[in-house]
Amino acid sequence: MVWTDYQLDVEEILRGEDLPEAELLSFAGGRVAGREAGIIGVPRLEVGRRYVLFLMPRGTPWATPTVGWGQGVFEVVRSETGLE
Numbered sequence: 001m002v003w004t005d006y007q008l009d010v011e012e013i014l015r016g017e018d019l020p021e022a023e024l025l026s027f028a029g030g031r032v033a034g035r036e037a038g039i040i041g042v043p044r045l046e047v048g049r050r051y052v053l054f055l056m057p058r059g060t061p062w063a064t065p066t067v068g069w070g071q072g073v074f075e076v077v078r079s080e081t082g083l084e
Helices: none
Strands: 003-009 022-028 030-032 035-037 050-053 073-076
Touching: 003 030
Parallel strands: none
Antiparallel strands: 003 022, 030 035, 050 073
16 A cells, blocks of 8 residues: 655644644555555645644544545635735
């Protein structure tokens, strides 16, 4: 099985258990040796982007650590007025 690990910088925890300042999350699928193994519904995060993540409890064996697969991932974007 191919997995993609994301090293995240945690800015704020809104609710739930405390996480370290840097958190490693693993998602099923990814790219290895020039080949791609994608799984429909598993989100892909992008470097330099900001997200609000709704995470499953630690240790929950699943293809993605986010609730509802991609439904638990929200990108924070800047509006035209410059507010977030």
